[in-house]
Amino acid sequence: MTQKNQYIVSNWKMNGTKKFLDEAVHAWQQSASKANWIFCPPATLISYVKDHFSGITLGGQDCSTKVSGAFTGEISAAQLADVGATYVIVGHSECRQYHHDTNADVAAKANAALKAGLTPIICIGESEETYTSGETLLFLKQQLNESLVGVQGDFLLAYEPIWAIGTGKTATLDDIKHVHSFLRDQLSVVPLLYGGSVSAENARAILAVENVDGVLVGGASLKIVDFTAILKSSKDSNEC
Ligand code: PGA
Numbered sequence: 001m002t003q004k005n006q007y008i009v010s011n012w013k014m015n016g017t018k019k020f021l022d023e024a025v026h027a028w029q030q031s032a033s034k035a036n037w038i039f040c041p042p043a044t045l046i047s048y049v050k051d052h053f054s055g056i057t058l059g060g061q062d063c064s065t066k067v068s069g070a071f072t073g074e075i076s077a078a079q080l081a082d083v084g085a086t087y088v089i090v091g092h093s094e095c096r097q098y099h100h101d102t103n104a105d106v107a108a109k110a111n112a113a114l115k116a117g118l119t120p121i122i123c124i125g126e127s128e129e130t131y132t133s134g135e136t137l138l139f140l141k142q143q144l145n146e147s148l149v150g151v152q153g154d155f156l157l158a159y160e161p162i163w164a165i166g167t168g169k170t171a172t173l174d175d176i177k178h179v180h181s182f183l184r185d186q187l188s189v190v191p192l193l194y195g196g197s198v199s200a201e202n203a204r205a206i207l208a209v210e211n212v213d214g215v216l217v218g219g220a221s222l223k224i225v226d227f228t229a230i231l232k233s234s235k236d237s238n239e240c
Contacts, residue, residue: 007214010221050084059087077116103146164196
């Protein structure tokens with residue numbers, strides 16, 4: 001069987017220090033041989049990983065729409081590239097919620113990333129209200145169209161239902177299959193990731209769903225044993 005190229009993105013959010021990172025990355029380096037592991041620690045740790053470990057693909061968790069200037073607290077895509085990142089997450093629901101990133105901002109960030117030579121990991125996802133009212137696909141179509149304005153270049157797309165993020169409420173495999181087949185119709189060759197309460201227990205089943213090319217992992221990526229299992233799920237699901 002041909003091997004599927006699966007991406008395992010770990011998003012540490014605002015967690016982690018050098019001490020924990022040393023312990024965790026040593027453990028995970030052993031497991032990451034086949035999966036495309038993209039590690040997104042806080043920006044403060046990117047160059048530390050680059051300097052102390054080899055062969056780890058790194059990503060930022062967000063970037064500015066701007067190139068440089070008086071934007072206190074922001075980090076440009078070029079600065080992420082400068083310290084060793086090759087990917088950057090944009091449009092995460094926490095940035096949409098807490099920083100009020102609009103779809104236009106997300107598109108501008110994705111464009112800024114591509115310009116700086118980074119591959120954006122563009123996140124979309126519906127609220128619980130949209131999900132329960134059965135309007136998920138309609139909502140995602142608009143979010144997708146608006147978040148991709150001007151985007152020309154390679155990117156990854158992560159479908160992350162907001163109600164599944166950090167809640168322990170994963171979307172059902174049927175839901176994931178349904179949404180991913182819709183997304184595949186829109187984007188024939190873009191790697192499609194699922195995110196939202198991915199765990200050591202459910203990763204293997206999610207990675208086996210049609211049109212799922214990887215997972216974006218938050219909480220479980222801070223647990224050494226659990227994330228080792230997730231990396232291994234991906235490896236195992238490639239071996240048939
Ligand atoms: P979670 O987070 O795995 O903790 O639900 C996913 C994410 O925020 O990308």
